[in-house]
Amino acid sequence: MSPPSIGEKPRYSALRLFLEGLRGQKGWGPAWRSPEPKRRYDAIIIGGGGHGLSAAYHLARDHGLTDVLVIEKAWLGGGNTGRNTTIIRSNYFNRASQAVYDASLKLYEGLSRELNYNIMFSQRGSIELAHSAAEMEGLRRVVNAMQVNGIEASLLTRDEVLDMVPLLDPRRDCRWPVAGAMIQRRAGVARHDAVAWGYARAADGMGVDIVQNCAVSGFRIEGGRVTGVETPFGLIEAKVFGMAVAGASPELAALAGFRLPLLCMTLQAMVSEPLKPCLDQVVASTPNGAYVSQSDKGELVIGGGLEHLPSFARRGGLAKTREVVASVVEMFPSFSTLKLMRQWGGTVDTSPDNSPILGPSPVPNLFLNCGWGTGGFKAIPIGGKLLAHLMATGRHHPLSEPFGLERFATGRLIDEAHAGVAHD
Ligand code: FAD
Ligand code: PYC
Numbered sequence: 156m157s158p159p160s161i162g163e164k165p166r167y168s169a170l171r172l173f174l175e176g177l178r179g180q181k182g183w184g185p186a187w188r189s190p191e192p193k194r195r196y197d198a199i200i201i202g203g204g205g206h207g208l209s210a211a212y213h214l215a216r217d218h219g220l221t222d223v224l225v226i227e228k229a230w231l232g233g234g235n236t237g238r239n240t241t242i243i244r245s246n247y248f249n250r251a252s253q254a255v256y257d258a259s260l261k262l263y264e265g266l267s268r269e270l271n272y273n274i275m276f277s278q279r280g281s282i283e284l285a286h287s288a289a290e291m292e293g294l295r296r297v298v299n300a301m302q303v304n305g306i307e308a309s310l311l312t313r314d315e316v317l318d319m320v321p322l323l324d325p326r327r328d329c330r331w332p333v334a335g336a337m338i339q340r341r342a343g344v345a346r347h348d349a350v351a352w353g354y355a356r357a358a359d360g361m362g363v364d365i366v367q368n369c370a371v372s373g374f375r376i377e378g379g380r381v382t383g384v385e386t387p388f389g390l391i392e393a394k395v396f397g398m399a400v401a402g403a404s405p406e407l408a409a410l411a412g413f414r415l416p417l418l419c420m421t422l423q424a425m426v427s428e429p430l431k432p433c434l435d436q437v438v439a440s441t442p443n444g445a446y447v448s449q450s451d452k453g454e455l456v457i458g459g460g461l462e463h464l465p466s467f468a469r470r471g472g473l474a475k476t477r478e479v480v481a482s483v484v485e486m487f488p489s490f491s492t493l494k495l496m497r498q499w500g501g502t503v504d505t506s507p508d509n510s511p512i513l514g515p516s517p518v519p520n521l522f523l524n525c526g527w528g529t530g531g532f533k534a535i536p537i538g539g540k541l542l543a544h545l546m547a548t549g550r551h552h553p554l555s556e557p558f559g560l561e562r563f564a565t566g567r568l569i570d571e572a573h574a575g576v577a578h579d
Contacts, residue, residue: 168271186352187359192366192388196224198546199384199393201371201407203227205236205347205532206524207399208354209539210546211363217540218547221362224393225355226386228370228403232351235401236532238469238501240424240448240458242437243533244281244342246308247574248297251557252510253304255537258554260341262536272353274345275451281342281437282311282320283575284486285334290442293573294337301339311336320438322487330485331443344437344448344456350535374411374521381411381521396521397546399538402467402502404525413517415525416563417504421462422529422577423471425479425498427490429453438486439576445482446576447490454496457483460577461505461529471500503528508568509578513541514551514559522546523560529577 175182198214200207203225214220227233243263245256267274285291294310301308316336317325323333355365366388373385375392383392400407408415430453439446444460459479462472476498484491506512506526511534516523524542527534537554544552551559562568572579 186356187365189367190364192224192226192364192369192386192391195392196364197222197393198395198397199223199391200225200397200399200542201384202234202398202400202403203231203351203355203365203367204234204399204401205232205351205354205535206527206538206542207397208351208358209535210397210399210524210542211358211365211539212354212361213540213543214547215358215361215363217543220547223358223363224391225358225363225365226369226371226384226391227365227367230367231355231365232348235501235503236351236535237347238424238499239347239532240446240456241344241347241532242281242342242446242448243276243345244339245306245533246281246283246297246301246337246339246342247571248300249569249571250304251569252571252574253301253306255554255558256533257306259534259537262540263345263533264341266350266353266536270353270357272349272356274349274353276343276345278341278343279436280338280340281439282316283337284316284331284438284440284443285336286331286440286442287334291335294335298337307341308337308339311338320434320436322433322489323438324486324488331440338436342437347532350532354539371407372410376412376518379519381518394520395546397524397542398516398521399524399542401504401525401527401531404504404523408516411516411518411521415512415523415560416507417512417526418465419467419502419504420464421466421468421471421500422458422503423462423475423479423498423500424456424458425476426450426454426456426496427493428496430455430493440482440486441573441576443482443486444576445479445486447483447487455490455493458577460579461503467502469500469502471498505529507563509571509574510569511538511558512560513538513555514545516560530575
């Protein structure tokens with residue numbers, strides 16, 4: 156059986172997998188092309204992370220715009236998309252945020268099938284712990300706010316939590332006693348690289364060009380509009396541009412002549428040596444500043460809060476690593492014997508209200524998708540869809556309307572500082 160040509164939906168997948176196994180997996184072709192870019196496109200997206208690739212996919216699929224180029228400085232998904240701890244949930248406080256994140260969660264639920272690419276979405280539930288009656292009251296407010304808007308979430312008693320997560324320290328007099336929790340059962344984790352690769356393959360299949368190792372180093376602006384971007388291949392022109400570059404957003408904005416209200420900081424994560432399955436949910440404690448889940452390989456995937464220093468170093472500091480490990484071990488004493496295997500960081504673009512920026516930039520045909528900070532992996536499906544809508548129509552989709560840049564002037568902020576462990 157010959158390998159499917161690029162973009163062709165592989166049929167007979169199980170048979171193909173079996174046959175490839177017999178011949179040592181030698182028949183797989185690249186999942187997307189690596190074309191030399193043309194001089195001119197209808198649309199250019201800067202940034203080949205999840206949001207940029209999802210936007211390219213939606214431009215082609217939802218709007219029939221296939222003369223599209225994605226330009227990536229390094230490798231696809233090598234930014235925060237490939238560095239995050241993959242938590243997908245929609246337990247946010249404001250109605251506008253809940254609408255965006257829950258639309259994204261729903262898209263994730265069908266994504267493996269839609270892209271014909273296994274993103275390994277595991278809806279194992281996300282538990283947010285409370286350690287006191289006052290913290291329980293805070294969680295009750297979030298659960299109420301979600302239920303009012305028709306989004307599933309519920310409270311767990313102390314006994315229910317300890318039943319579900321037996322490795323938590325059950326003592327009432329320990330440093331972080333369990334008082335109860337909030338659970339969103341539809342929440343979970345997915346394979347981050349697969350999300351980027353799945354979107355890349357699907358977009359490529361519809362004719363989108365993807366170019367890696369190609370940094371945008373400048374904008375050509377004529378008559379107040381962007382007409383092209385400077386790249387190692389020279390100037391590449393287009394009618395409309397989208398920017399989805401996360402931690403590089405302030406730098407790119409400066410090249411286009413405007414400023415963004417974003418601070419870039421390091422968020423780190425780490426994994427332990429692999430263990431037999433022992434933790435069935437994602438467990439987070441915002442008060443304690445740590446969270447943990449178990450990967451399919453068995454490693455504990457651990458993270459904590461931001462390093463509150465502006466930085467572009469994609470490596471967390473030892474002080475924060477220690478703090479996070481201590482927090483996890485205080486909650487799960489039996490994890491204290493584990494070895495830490497790897498630690499890394501990503502540059503996250505945090506906005507003043509911990510909500511993303513989606514909308515037109517001050518340059519009319521350049522549209523923004525940024526400011527997701529510590530929480531944008533869960534939003535990749537919807538973030539791309541909303542950027543594509545902006546680029547194709549020049550107008551907001553109703554879901555992105557509240558997230559425009561102008562909210563920092565009007566004061567209509569969407570405060571999500573307490574929407575999770577790394578969100579403040
Ligand atoms: P990126 O994936 O960073 O993609 C941007 C791309 O733009 C990069 O590939 C970069 O190389 C490229 N680029 C930059 N400059 C240029 C240029 N000049 N020219 C061309 N290309 C350029 N979110 C969650 O929802 N759940 C989590 O559990 C979670 N955990 C996290 C844990 C850590 C440690 C980190 C760092 C982040 C975490 N996040 C989480 C946040 C999430 O990873 C990001 O919000 C999300 O991945 C952003 O996706 P993106 O596509 O916008 O950015
Ligand atoms: O968005 O759920 C999240 C998250 C947890 C840690 C970092 N981001």
